[in-house]
Amino acid sequence: MTNKTSVEQTTKNNNSNKIIIRKGIIDLSTIDKNKNGKVYECPMDWNVISDKPGVCPLCGMTLKEYSIEETKSNLNKFGYEYKK
Numbered sequence: 001m002t003n004k005t006s007v008e009q010t011t012k013n014n015n016s017n018k019i020i021i022r023k024g025i026i027d028l029s030t031i032d033k034n035k036n037g038k039v040y041e042c043p044m045d046w047n048v049i050s051d052k053p054g055v056c057p058l059c060g061m062t063l064k065e066y067s068i069e070e071t072k073s074n075l076n077k078f079g080y081e082y083k084k
């Protein structure tokens with residue numbers, strides 16, 4: 001148990017770039033941690049979504065701010081699965 005917690009903390013602190021690459025069914029309600037209805041998404045890699053401004057770890061582009069609804073429609077358009 002102690003081990004698991006320390007691994008999670010290390011991931012959060014050091015690998016924040018990698019964890020914004022979303023896989024499988026994307027759940028925007030867990031990504032939008034501050035619940036402001038907005039997330040940051042890469043306009044080239046639609047599965048790269050963060051709650052904070054940043055840079056895409058895949059292509060280096062600045063993430064763009066989208067509302068949750070816009071993000072869902074982007075994911076839908078490009079064939080990504082997301083939690084409705």
Ligand SMILES: [Zn+2]
Nearest residue numbers: 042045056059
């Ligand atoms: Zn990208």
